[in-house]
Amino acid sequence: MRLQSIFTIYKAELLRMRRTLIQSIVAPILSTSLYFIVFGSAIGSHINEIDGIGYGSFIVPGLIMLSVLTQSISTGSFGIYFPRFNGTIYEILSAPMSYIEVVIAYVGAATSKAFLIGLLILATSFAFTPVSIQNPGLMLVFLVLTCITFSLFGFMIGIWAGNFEKLQIIPALVITPLTFLGGSFYSISMLPPFWETVSLFNPVVYLISGFRWSFYGQGDVSLTTSFVMIGVFLSVSLIITHWIFKTGYRLKP
Amino acid sequence: MSDIITIENLSKSYASGVHSLHDVSLSIRKGELFALLGPNGAGKTTLISIICGLTKITHGHIQVGGYDIIHQYREARSKIGLVPQEITIDIFDSPWKTVRFSRSLFGLPNNDDYIEELLKSLSLWDKRNQKMITLSGGMKRRVMIAKALAHEPQVLFLDEPTAGVDVELRQSMWEQIRTLKSNGVTIILTTHYIEEAEEMADRIGILNNGQLVLVEDKQTLMQRMSTKQVSIELKDPLATLPNTLTPFHVSLHEHKFIKMRYDFEQETHTIADVLDTLKQNNLTYVDIQTEQDSLEDIFVRLTKS
Ligand SMILES: Nc1ncnc2c1ncn2[C@@H]1O[C@H](COP(=O)(O)OP(=O)(O)OP(=O)(O)O)[C@@H](O)[C@H]1O
Ligand SMILES: [Mg+2]
Numbered sequence: 001m002r003l004q005s006i007f008t009i010y011k012a013e014l015l016r017m018r019r020t021l022i023q024s025i026v027a028p029i030l031s032t033s034l035y036f037i038v039f040g041s042a043i044g045s046h047i048n049e050i051d052g053i054g055y056g057s058f059i060v061p062g063l064i065m066l067s068v069l070t071q072s073i074s075t076g077s078f079g080i081y082f083p084r085f086n087g088t089i090y091e092i093l094s095a096p097m098s099y100i101e102v103v104i105a106y107v108g109a110a111t112s113k114a115f116l117i118g119l120l121i122l123a124t125s126f127a128f129t130p131v132s133i134q135n136p137g138l139m140l141v142f143l144v145l146t147c148i149t150f151s152l153f154g155f156m157i158g159i160w161a162g163n164f165e166k167l168q169i170i171p172a173l174v175i176t177p178l179t180f181l182g183g184s185f186y187s188i189s190m191l192p193p194f195w196e197t198v199s200l201f202n203p204v205v206y207l208i209s210g211f212r213w214s215f216y217g218q219g220d221v222s223l224t225t226s227f228v229m230i231g232v233f234l235s236v237s238l239i240i241t242h243w244i245f246k247t248g249y250r251l252k253p
Numbered sequence: 254m255s256d257i258i259t260i261e262n263l264s265k266s267y268a269s270g271v272h273s274l275h276d277v278s279l280s281i282r283k284g285e286l287f288a289l290l291g292p293n294g295a296g297k298t299t300l301i302s303i304i305c306g307l308t309k310i311t312h313g314h315i316q317v318g319g320y321d322i323i324h325q326y327r328e329a330r331s332k333i334g335l336v337p338q339e340i341t342i343d344i345f346d347s348p349w350k351t352v353r354f355s356r357s358l359f360g361l362p363n364n365d366d367y368i369e370e371l372l373k374s375l376s377l378w379d380k381r382n383q384k385m386i387t388l389s390g391g392m393k394r395r396v397m398i399a400k401a402l403a404h405e406p407q408v409l410f411l412d413e414p415t416a417g418v419d420v421e422l423r424q425s426m427w428e429q430i431r432t433l434k435s436n437g438v439t440i441i442l443t444t445h446y447i448e449e450a451e452e453m454a455d456r457i458g459i460l461n462n463g464q465l466v467l468v469e470d471k472q473t474l475m476q477r478m479s480t481k482q483v484s485i486e487l488k489d490p491l492a493t494l495p496n497t498l499t500p501f502h503v504s505l506h507e508h509k510f511i512k513m514r515y516d517f518e519q520e521t522h523t524i525a526d527v528l529d530t531l532k533q534n535n536l537t538y539v540d541i542q543t544e545q546d547s548l549e550d551i552f553v554r555l556t557k558s
């Protein structure tokens with residue numbers, strides 16, 4: 001492992017993110033605050049408790065996940081797309097680094113940023129609604145695993161995308177709907193049985209459920225199921241990443 | 254002199270089906286300056302990209318400094334610096350930062366003195382903290398060279414380093430390249446300026462349609478392939494050539510110039526023979542001029558067809 005090379009890219013990525021620091025922090029905090037005002041306070045005050053939790057508090061884990069997923073994917077994909085786009089990737093590919101080191105550097109940087117934003121949103125939510133975290137350790141583990149998995153997913157999109165539109169299209173067309181329908185704003189047990197079953201095919205349900213479990217000690221599915229599912233996503237992402245570098249897909253003609 | 258790069262039977266076909274290299278074998282000697290010539294699309298960049306790990310090998314083996322570029326890529330790549338054909342930089346970075354990044358990326362400890370020296374030698378020191386978007390094209394290319402040299406490589410690939418560079422700057426780049434060479438760096442450069450190869454190279458390789466059609470010491474090349482043309486200007490006009498001149502394959506132009514082409518190698522008659530014969534025929538001459546083929550002529554001949 002060439003730690004220095006990894007750290008060089010990691011640091012450069014964080015510095016590059018700093019150029020757009022304000023947007024990348026202010027935007028998610030602002031949108032989360034809006035969600036709290038609209039759903040938590042305005043509408044939420046007319047909604048009964050869900051599973052014994054006030055509505056404002058209930059949506060906290062889902063809202064954090066919503067931002068963390070979006071951030072992980074957009075940061076992860078842009079991080080590797082940018083050097084592909086401006087051509088500077090030649091330097092990374094000709095450096096004496098293994099592909100695993102390259103992945104760790106880029107995904108690590110995206111993970112760090114998404115993780116920080118997750119914590120910031122959590123902090124913001126305290127301003128709007130009572131939040132209790134039953135199992136903080138578990139909460140952090142879930143948060144980190146989600147950041148890693150989806151930064152890696154973003155990394156793959158960044159390698160696949162041939163232009164900026166494609167870079168945006170997966171998050172917009174796939175991830176946003178999955179997150180909204182993944183139980184950010186409701187418990188899937190509130191759905192009719194048919195849609196409840198359909199929801200079980202939505203991977204995001206497991207993330208949000210597990211995450212909510214670490215807050216309130218309950219979720220839509222069991223904690224084990226959530227962990228198994230996130231393990232499955234991570235493994236699939238790792239396998240695809242391995243394949244990308246093995247075949248040189250979109251990187252080495 | 255030992256070889257620093259050995260390429261054995263290298264072939265490359267892209268997924269699109271384009272065969273851009275056919276069975277190329279080549280050794281680059283330590284410390285030499287090798288100029289790779291060839292028309293657009295000949296495969297020069299492909300060859301360089303493969304050695305540097307940017308493009309996959311279809312068939313064949315390559316070693317750099319004795320290390321296989323696939324199985325011992327870390328050792329092999331540590332020895333290589335690459336200046337790609339296209340200028341590719343992050344325009345929001347500064348030269349200082351990006352060169353430091355390159356060095357660190359290759360796992361070397363910081364050495365700001367070295368980088369200072371490097372930027373000074375490339376006349377970039379004044380611009381070191383400017384965003385690269387504010388630099389001219391020639392300056393950006395020099396930043397690329399500085400990046401390639403940041404990790405003190407033993408081999409430097411320069412893919413058309415002087416394309417789009419003004420005359421003065423080209424001269425100064427040649428000077429810098431010579432300095433690098435005198436510091437022991439092996440240099441492989443591609444160029445479309447034949448005079449650049451003529452000026453700089455120890456050896457010249459010509460790639461045409463993915464095949465290495467020639468590898469030769471520049472000096473030998475200039476001698477071996479060159480044909481000389483001699484033009485003898487007669488004092489008085491002449492209607493036809495005397496029969497005694499027929500064996501020499503000469504021709505008469507404008508009734509005044511006797512012209513003769515000859516190869517250095519296969520020459521059977523010398524100019525002296527011709528001059529003697531002229532004397533025997535009482536023909537007096539006032540001037541003799543010789544013209545020699547340039548590398549450009551050789552290049553055109555080999556890459557035509
Ligand atoms: N990524 C690629 N995919 C498919 N074909 C390619 C690719 N890169 C290059 N080629 C083809 O390979 C051949 C050799 O290209 P290459 O860039 O090596 O030529 P070159 O000698 O560097 O030319 P130039 O002097 O124009 O730079 C060309 O036919 C080119 O179209
Ligand atoms: Mg080229």
